[in-house]
Amino acid sequence: MSKGLTSRTEDYSQWYNELVSKADLAEHSSVKGCMVIKPYGYAIWEKMQAVLDQKFKDTGHSNAYFPLFIPKSFFSKEASHVDGFATECAVVTHYRLKNDGNGNIIVDETAKLEEELIVRPTSETIIWNTYKGWIQSYRDLPILVNQWANVVRWEMRTRLFLRTTEFLWQEGHTAHATQAEAIAETEQMLNVYADFAENWMAVPVLRGKKTANERFAGALDTYCIEALMQDGKALQAGTSHFLGQNFAKAFDVKFTNREGKIEYVWASSWGVSTRLIGALIMAHSDDFGLVLPPKMAPIQVVIVPIYKGDEELQKISATAQQIMGDLKAKGISVKYDNRDTQRPGFKFAEYEMKGVPLRIAIGGRDLENNTVELARRDTRSKETVSNQGLANLIENLLTEIQQNIFDKALLNRAEKSTRVDTYEEFKKVLDDKTGFVYAHWDGTPETETKIKEETKATIRCIPLDNPLENGFCIYTGKPSKQRVVFARAY
């Protein structure tokens, strides 16, 4: 807590890296590309997991667990899938080490695998190979399964939470008797993600479909939620894929339908990852550190005593205990920091950096007046308030803070959303104003690729609620029926 952060305007990327470190969220490990998620960062992930897991269960899903390793031959069965992941696979080739006789530990070449194993980058192949044994009849459907797991995608350039070789995620894999059911599931889970992003993480998101270029390898349709960060770059926060019968065909998973006919099974898969923690940080935080929406805060309220001598501390502690009891009774998480090894100013800076939504300070004068000092992290405003009705006040304030943080993010997005009609304007907005750029596009992958090569902007999505509108592609001038959303992205 000794020094402040580089400001966002000075160097957004540097600001992010410093914040992740100083707020004790994560650090790079000695294993290239892999991160250590520290206890405070992991506590945020646990809050995310708890909410999402309940939503999955409320929509009829169960958790299960499938192997970390995927035989190379399985991985190769769905052609576009292996194309999409082949260049980033960690490969296990041996299963034993030995001492070379000179005291060095080396790989035992006699323990070479007949078939190499891939560390899962995603689990469609191993899961559909398993589902083959679970599905014979329409009575066995739907299968609604989710897995919480680690996955590995080899990355050359990594960024804590946003892009790491190993990350944590959940992956839902469902099997259905009809195309309509599988699409409905895909859309339902997109809505679950959007609801979570907006109403828990306080991050407004666009719901849309990816273009063919940006689709998941093996999907017929990829739905996504797209968020906008404070620096005007987009971040894909979750995806839900309609897989058609691709994996069923690759793994020969058929069933007898209600009419007694044999058909291939329909599929969806959907996932969010520890990347969400990166989104949460970049959507809300400021130059003083992390800003957490109360619903995602491991500690919602911290109480810091300001005292001279043990006697005063004891009186303050009694008051603090009472307040804590009242808050806990309302389900509010609260920490009392009476460490005597650090001064109040140090603690204030620490909790500001860690984004604790509300800070209560109690000093000698507060004891006399039956007051406390209440400080909001989001607005950095302070006021002295009465102890009377404090828990109710705090409960309401937490709701207000949650809403305020969402509103600020929504405003940022509104200010950084622009409609353009020419390529010149498009490039200028991308460079100067940044953000989501709504523009006409001729619908071809070729044009999309050229625009990406020239501007580094990609089509983030075709919004689900997109209005139809006649226009002309900003790049080719060909006719277009709707605008799509471009942005530079994480």
Next chain:
Amino acid sequence: MSKGLTSRTEDYSQWYNELVSKADLAEHSSVKGCMVIKPYGYAIWEKMQAVLDQKFKDTGHSNAYFPLFIPKSFFSKEASHVDGFATECAVVTHYRLKNDGNGNIIVDETAKLEEELIVRPTSETIIWNTYKGWIQSYRDLPILVNQWANVVRWEMRTRLFLRTTEFLWQEGHTAHATQAEAIAETEQMLNVYADFAENWMAVPVLRGKKTANERFAGALDTYCIEALMQDGKALQAGTSHFLGQNFAKAFDVKFTNREGKIEYVWASSWGVSTRLIGALIMAHSDDFGLVLPPKMAPIQVVIVPIYKGDEELQKISATAQQIMGDLKAKGISVKYDNRDTQRPGFKFAEYEMKGVPLRIAIGGRDLENNTVELARRDTRSKETVSNQGLANLIENLLTEIQQNIFDKALLNRAEKSTRVDTYEEFKKVLDDKTGFVYAHWDGTPETETKIKEETKATIRCIPLDNPLENGFCIYTGKPSKQRVVFARAY
């Protein structure tokens, strides 16, 4: 549910395999040695996780996450550690696949790692390498961290839940300023495990220390809880290790103590795994399927309607809804199975196989009499009881069932615990009566090894509450001051 199980007396091992399959708990995957944990099996693991995680947090621990991969050089730093795990390591050597031009996916030899990565079999090395950056002063201690993760130990002969190449577990890794604190932590966590085993899993356990032969690779002392299965074989259900300063020395983790002196940090580590599900199955289940103690049952009560026609079903459903409301209000998990695709007899067999502790059946006559039929899984007894006060009755019954299941397991252990004073008697008991055998041992690894080679029995532990007693080693006749506990084990 079509066929029953092989009986335990006929073939215990076959009974176990069939039960795991028919109760829908897990199956072998296509990846050698790796299992698929199916939704019902995983739901049991989630119950275990929830209870243990709360206990860890109540004792001051936080969760975090460390990399899946460990550089080979780290792994080699603690000599006895690498000796213990070298022969069972999955090794990642490459990070890319490619198409060979003939449509085959092959490992890209140009993407060979400079240093091989080991898929973690346990995380002491990567964690202590990380702790080096976290610890400078006694103010940074203790560090009380736990990780929920998957680990890989290559196994040639596997058994679902009991011994698999990949398994799920938690591993606590703590760092302390003093030896006494580290030992106290080691003992505390052993007690947490014993409490969980006995009071949640209803499995009585011995608390003890391992002999040097059976110690964790890198530990100064390994504490364990040892359970006895129905077939008289022991199962190590959890371990807690006092690591001394071994890993601190291997990774150069020092701190400045309160007196201003530089010292190495003291350590503990402790873990339980999905193996506990195997223990749960083998401790309690019978020839009709799984028997679950209510505290570990994903479904505690199931309600099955027995009806003729829609009208009767509707009336039964109304009663069922009321019962469900009453039970849920008490925190009891309940499922109403009104599937019309299966007959009541099929459902009865299914829930018996799956170990649901209580089954309620409601038929037409029950509606008239305001009764239900209540069946206990543990005793397989049935009675017709009034709807009045049913929720209270069930709440009490679940407590009684939990206790009864524990008592049966305790009785099994008592019947299969034997004191012997000669090697002949020792071998005879092992072969005929099985179970825990309390015998004098001269305290040498050599004798222990010889006994193991000759009888396949190992010293399970030296109980913590062991009475001192003079005697003579059953194998060498040398003097001994206490009995130790031998058994054949899983």
